[in-house]
Amino acid sequence: MLDIGVQTARQADPTLLRLTLFGRMEARTLTGESVLPIGGKTRALLAILALSDRKPVLRSRLSELLWSRRPEEMARASLRQDIHRLLDALSPLGVDVIDVQRHTLSLKPALTSVDAERVLTANSRTLGGLLPPDLLLLGELNGIDPAFDEWIDQQRERITLHIKGVCETRLRELRDPDQIDTEAERLLLMDELNDTAWRARIQAALSRGDHARAGAIAENLLKAFERQPDRVPAAQTQALINRVLLPREPGDAADVFQEEMLPGQFVGGADSSASYSSLVHDLGGVNQQKQDVLLIANKNGAEYFASSLASVLFLTFAADAECVEHARELAETLELLLVDLGLISVLTTPSGYTPDAINPMQSYQGMGADYLVSGTLRPAMGGAKPRLVLRVLDVRENAAIIWGTHCEIEVVDLAHTRVMLSAAAQSIKWGIVLAEARRSWNLPRGNLSPLGCGVRAFLLMMNRDGRTFSEIEQLLEHARRKDGQQAFIPMLQSLFFYGRSVCDWSIEEDRCQQNALDAARAVIALMPYQKVYLPMLAAALYLNPKTQGQAKSVFASFMEDAPSDEVILYTIGYYFCTTMECLLAGRMADALLEIEKVRLSPCRSPLYALLDPFFMLISVLAGEGRKVVESGRMLAGMYPHSSGCLVPYLVALVTEGGDSGEIDAVRTHLLSFSSSLTVGRVMRRLEYLPSPQRVLIENALRQAGLPET
Incomplete structure (x- = not known):
């Protein structure tokens, strides 16, 4: 196990709970009062939540990690007891900092801060706050449970790899040989045989014209590898060692210097202005070029954008x-x-x-x-x-x-x-x-390329948090203005506006539907020979009852080619259209079969998550309300700020005669972050449904107590 640590200064932030996981575990309030639980299992529970990237953790997963040697029922009972102990220990805060749901637990981000989290989000610009590792992550919790021991080893390795990656990125960015030496030594403290660090030290010496020092470093490198015979230097490192140490003809030294010096200008030395290209590969230049796909890069003074991600x-x-x-x-x-x-x-x-x-x-x-x-x-x-x-x-x-x-x-x-x-x-x-x-999450938003904006918007879409809709729309619009020839961007726009139409009740429905349709048409215009995008256009047309005839024609034309080119199948648009056709024809059993195909597919695309609200609604209309209630409970715990799945969940609770307390709780939660949600707004969004189904949903929403207008 690796010793990994960081010394962080106490910051003047508004978080109520501050967790320290390196060295001796601490949990302190804003005033410095300790609220650390007493029991080891309870502390381990808090640690798991703190290291879960602010994502909800399933109760079943917590039981597996903390009571792996107990029967399932006993483990669940023990977990319930420790949850109560943890909440009691944190009660002096006066505010719930843990979001406790029926199936999941999570640490609320706005109210808590974690030292390990700051390490994991550090980038090359904030690396200065990290000191050489000297403290063990959660060392006092070793031996809690075999499964937990394995998990904490994985967390330590994750943090170590992240710090190494940040150090390597910083090495690629630095130009001053002295700074490069300092950063390389920091990296070698974590990994004595790190090829990137050794090459950087050699090349920094060459940049100063100090070939004797470069040779000495190369010899030390070989000695380090000799101490661990199961590892050998990488091919690029071996080539650099050979160039530095092997005898050369007079005049060859300049060739080594030319080939191996870091790109850019260095401070000091007669040749400090020289630029060398081969090191772009030696120091992970492929990674740097990869990063340029996501960052706005300049070529001959002009912006250029990659078409491949x-x-x-x-x-x-x-x-x-x-x-x-x-x-x-x-x-x-x-x-x-x-x-x-x-x-x-x-x-x-x-x-x-x-x-x-x-x-x-x-x-x-x-x-x-x-x-x-x-x-x-x-x-x-x-x-x-x-x-x-x-x-x-x-x-x-x-x-x-x-x-x-x-x-x-x-x-x-x-x-x-x-x-x-x-x-x-x-x-x-x-x-x-x-x-x-x-x-690319830690890259500055202002420097993102169109592809970078697109992939960030997609990740935010997958979080299903209505509070990020404005940011997603801005990212996609910025990307479209920057690069109008990249079909990936309008495709994401069409998917986003479809998703927003069933989640954001504060905007007019016509805007979402029209934007989704315009974006789908833009994709077709950019890629007229790619039939895979036709179902997306048909799906956007289906959302408006006035254009459903066009939607049927587009999808029918598309399906004529389907048997000879199956790559066009298994897309989100395809499944929306096949399910919609079953719905409009009154074939509800067939609609459920289409939904089941998606659920059972061994190769589920992340995009299928966007269909959850639609599929849940169809399942309610087809008499599968109990399944929708179970799905709604799970999704409400995982995505508490996504109203798209909560509306069919609420409808299912009413149609299945659910508990009035649960109905009130879901309705209250919905209105807490969707204050503009009314029966009228929901029904205007669902005008594409047949009249009998619309009546069923409208009556259920009224019965659930949703405001009329």
């Missing part, structure tokens, strides 16, 4: 000898489907290419890959069908898995297999978008 490289799918050819065909099909979707660049591996055996990720990164797609085709056994396991690995995060699934393969029905791969391609694309959005 990330680059993907397919590894050879693993398979038994008799399945090798089939695995190759599956990989090639998935490659082409991902290319058809756009936004993601698919790289090809040169013939005969072999990655570095010691550090393959660095080799792939050198090829320009951001992500790897790996697959394993498992043969049919015991009467079961062959199974394909797919994973997407982040090259820049030491092959961390960001997406994965497994599904059965129809050997005979090739069309079914292609449809399944189409769904996987869609899910991979949006999984990468989410990963890039999280990676």
Whole structure:
């Protein structure tokens, strides 16, 4: 286990509860009074909430971490007791700082601050507040439970990797050799064999013209690696060592200096104004170029924007000898489907290419890959069908898995297999978008490129928080003005305005519907040959009863080509339209089947979350109100500021004869952050529904006590 720490000054902030997790755990009020719980399990419960990135944590997950060796019922009972102990310990605050829901718990961000959280959100500009690691994260809680011990080790590793990443980013930004030396030494305190830090120290010495010092550092580097024979320097590091240490002909020293010095200008030295390009690769230049996709970059004094968000490289799918050819065909099909979707660049591996055996990720990164797609085709056994396991690995995060699934393969029905791969391609694309959005979260908003604005807006959309709608709209509009040729932006705008139409009751419904329609048409205009976007246009037309005839025609035209090109299926627009057609035709059982297809898909796209309010509403109308009540309870705990799912939840409670106290609680919660919500506004948004269904919903909302106007 690594010792990781940070010394932070007490800040004059308004948070009521301040948690210290490095070294001795502390929980103090604004006035310095300790409110730290007494029991180890109770402290561990508070620590888990504090390190969960402000996201709700399922009670079942808490029970697993803290009472892994107890039966489920006993673990749940113990959790309830410790929740009460924790709330009692924090009662002197006078305000609830923990959001306790039926299925989840979370720490309220506006009222609490956590030292470890400040470390995890630190970037290269705020790194100065971090000191070398000397304190262990939650060291006093070791031994609470085997599952908790494993979890806390993962948290320590996560923080260590983040600090390393921040230090490496700062190394790429620095230009002064003295500052580079300081930052490299900080990094080597955490990782004695960090290639980036060693290369930076050598190159800083070369930038001063001090080749003797560069050679001495290279020799120390070799000695450090000799102490750990299971690790060897990366290929780039070895090349740099060879250039520095091996004998050269007179005049060759300048070549080393030219090739290895950091990009930009340095302070001091006769050649301090020299610029060197090869180090862009040596010090993770591929990462810097990747970051430029999300930042507004300048080329010859003018702004330029990338059309591709990330680059993907397919590894050879693993398979038994008799399945090798089939695995190759599956990989090639998935490659082409991902290319058809756009936004993601698919790289090809040169013939005969072999990655570095010691550090393959660095080799792939050198090829320009951001992500790897790996697959394993498992043969049919015991009467079961062959199974394909797919994973997407982040090259820049030491092959961390960001997406994965497994599904059965129809050997005979090739069309079914292609449809399944189409769904996987869609899910991979949006999984990468989410990963890039999280990676760029700490970048200044003002410096974001159009793609950067788009992925940030998408991540905010997935949070389902109505309080961020204005920010999302501004991000997307800024991106559209900056780059009017990027179809990804109006596509997100269409999805956003559809989502907003069922969540934001403070704006006129016509505006949302028209904006969603205009954005969908803009996507078609930019990509007229991409049939995959036609269902989005049809879905926007379906939202207005006056244009439902056009919607049917657009979708019918689209479906004529569907059997020959399954990549157009498994999109959010496709499922909205198929479910809407069933609804309008009165085939409610078929509508439920369409919803079930989405729920059971092994390759669910994150976009499907936008359909939750619509699917919940259809389920209520089809007589599945009890299921909607259960879903509503869960979603209310996970997304307490999303009214889109709360409205059908409220309708379901009434139609199913739910508890009046629960109905009152849901209605009160809804109106607490959607004060403009009325029966009239909801019904105007639902004019696209058939009249009998509208009457059912209207009566339920009145019965629930929602204001009329």
